[in-house]
Amino acid sequence: MADVYLKKKKNKRYYILIFLLPAIIIYTCFMALPLFNSMIMSFFTGEGLIPNQFCGFENYVRLFTKIPYKERFFNAFWNNVKFFLMVVMIQNLGGLFISILVTRKFRGNTFFRRITYLPTTLSVLVAGFLFCLILNPIWGLFDKIFVVIGLESWVRPWLGDPSTALPAISFVTGWQYLGIPILFFTAAIDGIDKEIFEAAEIDGAGIWTTVKHIILPLITPVIGIITILTFVGNFTGFDIIYAIAGSTGAPGYATDIFGTLFYRAAFAAKDRGGWGIGMGATVASIMFIIIFLGVMFFLFIFKVKGIRKKK
Numbered sequence: 001m002a003d004v005y006l007k008k009k010k011n012k013r014y015y016i017l018i019f020l021l022p023a024i025i026i027y028t029c030f031m032a033l034p035l036f037n038s039m040i041m042s043f044f045t046g047e048g049l050i051p052n053q054f055c056g057f058e059n060y061v062r063l064f065t066k067i068p069y070k071e072r073f074f075n076a077f078w079n080n081v082k083f084f085l086m087v088v089m090i091q092n093l094g095g096l097f098i099s100i101l102v103t104r105k106f107r108g109n110t111f112f113r114r115i116t117y118l119p120t121t122l123s124v125l126v127a128g129f130l131f132c133l134i135l136n137p138i139w140g141l142f143d144k145i146f147v148v149i150g151l152e153s154w155v156r157p158w159l160g161d162p163s164t165a166l167p168a169i170s171f172v173t174g175w176q177y178l179g180i181p182i183l184f185f186t187a188a189i190d191g192i193d194k195e196i197f198e199a200a201e202i203d204g205a206g207i208w209t210t211v212k213h214i215i216l217p218l219i220t221p222v223i224g225i226i227t228i229l230t231f232v233g234n235f236t237g238f239d240i241i242y243a244i245a246g247s248t249g250a251p252g253y254a255t256d257i258f259g260t261l262f263y264r265a266a267f268a269a270k271d272r273g274g275w276g277i278g279m280g281a282t283v284a285s286i287m288f289i290i291i292f293l294g295v296m297f298f299l300f301i302f303k304v305k306g307i308r309k310k311k
Contacts, residue, residue: 035288041281051278059282069275073283075253076261077290083170083257084234090174091230092223095181100211102182103189113186117179124176128243131172135159159244162254169255173240177233181226188219224302228295235291238263248273258287 042059044051063069102113119127134141137157146154158168192214200210216223238259241249247264249256264273266280 038281038284039288041278042285043278045276045278047276049277051276051281055278059278060286063279063282063286069279072253072256072261072273073286076249076256076258079166079249079253079255080235080257083166083173083237084231086167086170087174087177087234088227088230090171091178091181092226094174095178095185095226096223098178098182099185099189100207100215103186116182119176120179122176124239125243127172127176128240131168132159132244135168160251162251165245165251166255169240169244172244173234173237176240180229184222184226185219188222189215192218220302224298227302228298231294231298232291235287235294258283258290262287 041051043056044053045055045059046053063073098116102109102116122130133139135143135158137143137155137160142158143155146152156164158164196214197210200214205213235258237257241255241257241260242263245251245255245260247260247268249260262280262283265275265283266277268274
């Protein structure tokens with residue numbers, strides 16, 4: 001009997017490997033190998049799509065020590081940090097607030113659950129073009145509303161002002177992808193045992209007490225997942241910035257992030273800010289290291305929080 005059991009267990013492992021094999025092959029071909037090849041190319045310089053002059057760590061030294069490389073790199077890094085912080089605040093706080101509302105019993109809550117995901121189905125280019133029109137300082141709806149309600153002093157070129165361009169794009173990004181955290185948070189709240197809420201209600205707990213002492217502690221892992229997904233998405237982002245501000249991160253590189261910096265460095269002509277494929281690969285390699293360290297940091301933070309909650 002023991003031999004039969006062990007044989008079945010081994011066969012089950014083979015079946016698991018067979019089902020995982022297509023995903024492993026696709027991931028290796030389209031993710032792992034290009035990443036490995038990019039790291040190799042970062043040690044080379046030269047013209048064309050395949051740099052052929054070995055330069056060691058010279059590209060990395062230039063990126064961190066020489067102008068304009070270090071200026072553009074650190075500007076993109078801090079813009080990316082601010083972009084991530086603003087988007088994660090919108091998605092975590094806004095998503096949690098809406099999730100708490102739609103999980104409460106009221107007429108039409110099913111309808112509201114469904115429409116909250118609609119913006120996520122929009123193309124990024126469509127969302128970018130739409131908000132370029134809405135935020136236009138001449139005919140845009142946003143500034144027209146301020147004029148109507150008597151707040152003319154708030155009217156400004158939101159996408160043309162370096163101080164407001166990145167927050168405006170962060171709002172657009174947070175709005176478009178708000179449906180994902182709402183979906184996750186709603187599923188997590190629905191998964192909490194209803195008897196816990198009933199016991200809290202009998203004890204006289206209000207909505208704020210319920211959120212603070214029941215909902216937040218029990219959905220902490222989901223908050224961690226959303227934070228990590230937002231972090232990776234923002235630090236590899238390109239499309240929304242390109243759709244609204246172009247590849248140069250206008251105005252004046254105020255919205256330039258790693259995605260646009262890499263695109264410009266690797267593929268743009270020299271007179272348009274191109275640095276060559278070798279330097280572009282160097283930027284991509286540094287991006288990977290930062291994203292890897294960031295993910296490990298958030299995994300550690302939310303794991304520690306989870307352990308403390310259990311204790």
